[in-house]
Amino acid sequence: MLEKFRRAKQAEVDELIRLRDAGHRHLPFDGPRPKFGAALTRPGTSGIIAEYKRASPSRGDINLSVPPLQACRGYAEAGACALSILTESTYFKGSLGFLSEVAPLGLPLLRKDFIIHPLQVEATMATPASAILLIVRMFDDLDELAQLHALCLTNGLEPVVEVFDERDLDRAKEIGSTIIQVNNRDLDTLTTDLGRCLDMVRRKEDGEIWIGASGISTPEQVSTLKAAGLDALLIGTALMQYENPGQGLVRLSGGQS
Numbered sequence: 001m002l003e004k005f006r007r008a009k010q011a012e013v014d015e016l017i018r019l020r021d022a023g024h025r026h027l028p029f030d031g032p033r034p035k036f037g038a039a040l041t042r043p044g045t046s047g048i049i050a051e052y053k054r055a056s057p058s059r060g061d062i063n064l065s066v067p068p069l070q071a072c073r074g075y076a077e078a079g080a081c082a083l084s085i086l087t088e089s090t091y092f093k094g095s096l097g098f099l100s101e102v103a104p105l106g107l108p109l110l111r112k113d114f115i116i117h118p119l120q121v122e123a124t125m126a127t128p129a130s131a132i133l134l135i136v137r138m139f140d141d142l143d144e145l146a147q148l149h150a151l152c153l154t155n156g157l158e159p160v161v162e163v164f165d166e167r168d169l170d171r172a173k174e175i176g177s178t179i180i181q182v183n184n185r186d187l188d189t190l191t192t193d194l195g196r197c198l199d200m201v202r203r204k205e206d207g208e209i210w211i212g213a214s215g216i217s218t219p220e221q222v223s224t225l226k227a228a229g230l231d232a233l234l235i236g237t238a239l240m241q242y243e244n245p246g247q248g249l250v251r252l253s254g255g256q257s
């Protein structure tokens, strides 16, 4: 699956290279970038990162009718501590422009995409994103991942490093990741197993912020995962299935907002 994503991204990277070679430069966004990691661990936070996700490889179209600002305003009102915005277009029907659309809400934004090249980091710097997803498995060469991770930090973008198994986690720790996201999805079958993040969170160390992602759909799961030590939970499909995704978040938070 990741190989398909990599191929889809190569066209975008080729275009970014073409633009760079033609002298185009992305101007960095000069507005506020609220701290992402700090928002996940602030006392009293819901610890829920609500995702704007229109479609996915596992579900096809999820919700194409609710625009980003409307959905994310609902999330903000329902107490989301941060927003995850899928910007990948081919498989998730996302867009980089969604980040600017929802920035006025003032919540920290995670750019969720398949990042493989420094020019994609530069392009992200031109948006209001506070954080960017780096998926360990997208890199055969750990040095490449380490360099992108360092580039993000140098530019004030918080890298969220995503792992699927213990080997990914070893590599994430080797490059000094401090925000670690465990994805519960099996990339071959696209099924989810919350046991993944429950098992792996035992390796959480001081100074690390851990996020559990994928397949979370009930208030009971939210409670169990938080009790196990996950600082935050990233939830997309279970919220986006609602006509009003903010309403989905109210239900998932047990009616509290």
Ligand SMILES: O=C(O)c1ccccc1NCC(=O)[C@H](O)[C@H](O)COP(=O)(O)O
Residues within 6 Å of the ligand: 001, 051, 053, 056, 057, 058, 059, 183, 185, 187, 190, 213, 214, 215, 216, 234, 235, 236, 237, 238
């Ligand atoms: O969502 C998918 O089908 C998917 C398939 C293959 C790779 C990644 C995929 N999703 C990206 C994500 O990480 C999820 O959007 C995120 O964790 C939220 O998951 P969910 O709450 O299950 O929508």
